[in-house]
Amino acid sequence: MTLEIFDRHVVGPLACNCFVVGDASTRQAIVIDPGGDAQKIAEGLASKELTVTAIVATHAHFDHLVAAETLRELTGAPFYMHDADKPLLDWYEESGRMFLGIELGRPPAVDTSASEGDVLTAGDLELQVIHTPGHSPGSISLVTPACVFSGDTLFAGSIGRSDLPGGDPDTLLEIISSRLLSFADDVEVHPGHGPSTTIGRERRSNPFVGEARGMWLPPS
Numbered sequence: 001m002t003l004e005i006f007d008r009h010v011v012g013p014l015a016c017n018c019f020v021v022g023d024a025s026t027r028q029a030i031v032i033d034p035g036g037d038a039q040k041i042a043e044g045l046a047s048k049e050l051t052v053t054a055i056v057a058t059h060a061h062f063d064h065l066v067a068a069e070t071l072r073e074l075t076g077a078p079f080y081m082h083d084a085d086k087p088l089l090d091w092y093e094e095s096g097r098m099f100l101g102i103e104l105g106r107p108p109a110v111d112t113s114a115s116e117g118d119v120l121t122a123g124d125l126e127l128q129v130i131h132t133p134g135h136s137p138g139s140i141s142l143v144t145p146a147c148v149f150s151g152d153t154l155f156a157g158s159i160g161r162s163d164l165p166g167g168d169p170d171t172l173l174e175i176i177s178s179r180l181l182s183f184a185d186d187v188e189v190h191p192g193h194g195p196s197t198t199i200g201r202e203r204r205s206n207p208f209v210g211e212a213r214g215m216w217l218p219p220s
Contacts, residue, residue, distance in 0.1 A: 003125055003144050007044045008190075012036025013100055014063040017192055019149060020044060022053075023123025030122045031055045031071060032142060032149050033192055038067035042074055052077040053122045056114055058151025058192060059139040060085035060107075061164070062095045068108035078111035080120065082131065085138030086110065091165060114140055132179055134172025135160035141180065147188040148199075154180050154189060156197035159208045176209045 006029060007020040016035030022028050029050040034041055034057075045052060052075040057064045060081060072079045089107040096104030114120070116131040120142070127142040132153045139160075142149040152160035154176050162169040180189075185200025203210040 003146060005190075006048055006050060007041075009037065009041055009044065011040065012063050012066055015193055016063045017190065017194075018067070019190060020050065021122070021125065021127070021149075022050060023125045026123030027051060028053050028122035028125075030120055030125070030127060031077075033058055033064040033151065034067035034071050035062075035064045036066040038070035038074075041067055041071060045075070051075075054078060054080055054120045056080040056120060056127075056140075056142065057085075058141065058149065058153075059136040060088035060092070061136065061152070062092050062099075062104055062107075064151070064192060065092065065108055066104065069106075072108060072111075079108055080112055080114035081110045082115060082129075082138030082140050083113040084131075084133070085136050085166075088136060088138075088166060130179060132175045134162055134168050134170075134175050136164070137166045137168075143183075145187075147190060148180065148183065149190045150180065150192070152192040154202060154206075154209075155191045155193065156189070156195050156202070157206055158194075159206070173209060181210055 004024045005021050009018040011018045012035040018034050019032040055077050092107035114129045118129040120127045130141050132139050132141045135152045162172045183199045187199045189197045205212050
C-alpha cells in the first residue's frame with residue numbers, strides 16, 4: 001500500500017487543510033476536505049498530472065466543502081460524505097452568512113456515502129473510513145497503516161469544537177479515546193486545521209484526551 005501526500009493546501013477563510021493524497025506510480029489521487037480555493041487545488045492537480053478518483057469531506061461544515069462542487073465538475077470524480085451529516089447541508093448557506101457574511105451558494109451534491117468500513121482507493125492507496133462523530137454526527141476519519149486524516153475531530157494539542165449543530169462533547173471525547181488513540185504512537189495525524197502531529201504525542205500531551213487529560217485544570 002503506497003501513500004504519497006502530493007499537496008497540503010491551506011484553503012478558505014478558515015484555513016482548512018486540504019490534502020491531496022494518492023499513489024505515485026499510477027498518479028491517481030484523492031482530494032480530502034476541499035474547503036476553498038478550487039483553482040489552486042485544480043492547478044496543483046494539473047501540474048502533477050494527477051487523476052482524481054474521489055473527493056471526500058470529513059464532515060459537512062462549509063469550510064471543508066466550498067470547492068467540492070467545482071472540483072467534482074472539473075474532475076468528474078464522485079464526492080463522498082457520511083450520510084449522517086447530510087442534514088447539515090441545509091445549514092450550509094446560513095453558516096456562510098453567519099461566519100463570513102457572504103453568500104456561499106448551494107452546497108455540493110453528494111454522490112455516495114463514506115461510511116464505517118468503506119475503503120476509498122487511488123491506485124494501490126487505500127483509505128479506510130472510520131466513523132468518528134462528536135464534532136458533527138457524520139464526522140469521519142480516513143486511515144492508513146501510517147497515518148490518519150482526522151478532520152476536525154483531533155488536532156495537535158486540541159480537539160474539535162462540539163457546540164455547533166449536531167455536536168456532542170461526550171461522544172467526541174469517547175470516540176477520540178476509543179478509536180483514534182488506539183492507534184500506534186508513530187501513526188501520523190493530519191488534522192483539518194493546523195499542524196500535523198502523532199498519536200503518541202497527543203496521547204502524552206493533549207490536555208483534553210489521553211494521559212494529560214485534566215492536567216491543565218486548576219486545583220479545586
